[in-house]
Amino acid sequence: LKILVDYDACESNGLCVLASPDVFELDEEDNLHLRTDEPPSELIAGVEAAVRACPKQALRLVGRRPG
Numbered sequence: 474l475k476i477l478v479d480y481d482a483c484e485s486n487g488l489c490v491l492a493s494p495d496v497f498e499l500d501e502e503d504n505l506h507l508r509t510d511e512p513p514s515e516l517i518a519g520v521e522a523a524v525r526a527c528p529k530q531a532l533r534l535v536g537r538r539p540g
């Protein structure tokens with residue numbers, strides 16, 4: 474599974490960081506960064522929460538779930 478970010482849509486409000494701080498972070502200039510764009514299975518639930526939390530629909534989780 475891979476995270477896709479629409480950086481043009483992102484308004485750096487940090488809701489994804491709150492939902493999943495192991496994956497998303499904002500730098501000093503409020504630019505969003507991914508710590509990983511292919512999160513391990515134990516982080517997927519948090520990423521899905523971040524996707525739902527994003528008010529700009531800037532996040533997508535794509536690919537086939539194993540199993």
Ligand code: SF4
Binds near residue numbers: 482483485490505528
């Ligand atoms: S929740 Fe969405 S708009 Fe907010 S920082 Fe994350 S990706 Fe950007």
